[in-house]
Amino acid sequence: MEPTYTSGEVAKFTGVNFRTVIRWIERGELEGYKLPGRGDHRVQHSALLEFMKKNDIPVPKEWLVSKSKVLVVDDDIAMASAIARVFKRLGWEVREAHDGFEAGMLLAEFKPEIMTLDLKMPYMDGFKVLSLTREKYKMGSLKIIVISAQHINELEKALSLGANYILEKPFENDSLKKMIFECEAQ
Missing domain, CATH: 3.40.50.2300 (Response regulator)
Structure with missing residues (x-):
């Protein structure tokens, strides 16, 4: 199963405030979803990786298992x-x-x-x-x-x-x- 991250975890990976991550999701810049109930946001690994590459955000080395x-x-x-x-x-x-x-x-x-x-x-x-x-x-x-x-x-x-x-x-x-x-x- 693909890893899923909280907005706080995404913020740490990208070096921004978690509120910025929420704005990215709400504006459709970063593919994510809201959990029912509390409304916490989640982002799947593949969507985050694509977003980071597209926006020149350094990707953690451990994510680059096999380089193209x-x-x-x-x-x-x-x-x-x-x-x-x-x-x-x-x-x-x-x-x-x-x-x-x-x-x-x-x-x-x-x-x-x-x-x-x-x-x-x-x-x-x-x-x-x-x-x-x-x-x-x-x-x-x-x-x-x-x-x-x-x-x-x-x-x-x-x-x-x-x-x-x-x-x-x-x-x-x-x-x-x-x-x-x-x-x-x-």
């Missing part, structure tokens, strides 16, 4: 770090590759659930990585998010080669988070 894995592939180290930060804040285990060859080696070894992929990279571009990944590794469950500053025609070509999502650079963190949540839901 992401491989961030981008030759721009600052961009790769920015993408990785979004995933890390959501509790993901992150590895970075800065060219297509490194990505190929890490795909086989690391076995991520999601790979973010830039299209324009030295040695082996993102199109080649995408094609090889979909052909060679037969990783049907691997979700690929192409994050690139290339023209929309190039991004659409990536979709035709097997990308699940495309995101234009520069991007908003919330747009990336939305795609991550969609990948998790599939």
Whole structure:
């Protein structure tokens, strides 16, 4: 059975006053329910975990039994770090590759659930990585998010080669988070 928490327990996990938790529930921001009689509020673990991830509230380490894995592939180290930060804040285990060859080696070894992929990279571009990944590794469950500053025609070509999502650079963190949540839901 899934654990259920009181508003006071939720307040301790999130670092706020219990009245704030009650307002979250009453406004529909946090899924919860009222007990008959006294009217105390309760929140199920899965609803709290989803709320914390969605709102960038640190999740207790003991809740992260098995981390999801992401491989961030981008030759721009600052961009790769920015993408990785979004995933890390959501509790993901992150590895970075800065060219297509490194990505190929890490795909086989690391076995991520999601790979973010830039299209324009030295040695082996993102199109080649995408094609090889979909052909060679037969990783049907691997979700690929192409994050690139290339023209929309190039991004659409990536979709035709097997990308699940495309995101234009520069991007908003919330747009990336939305795609991550969609990948998790599939």
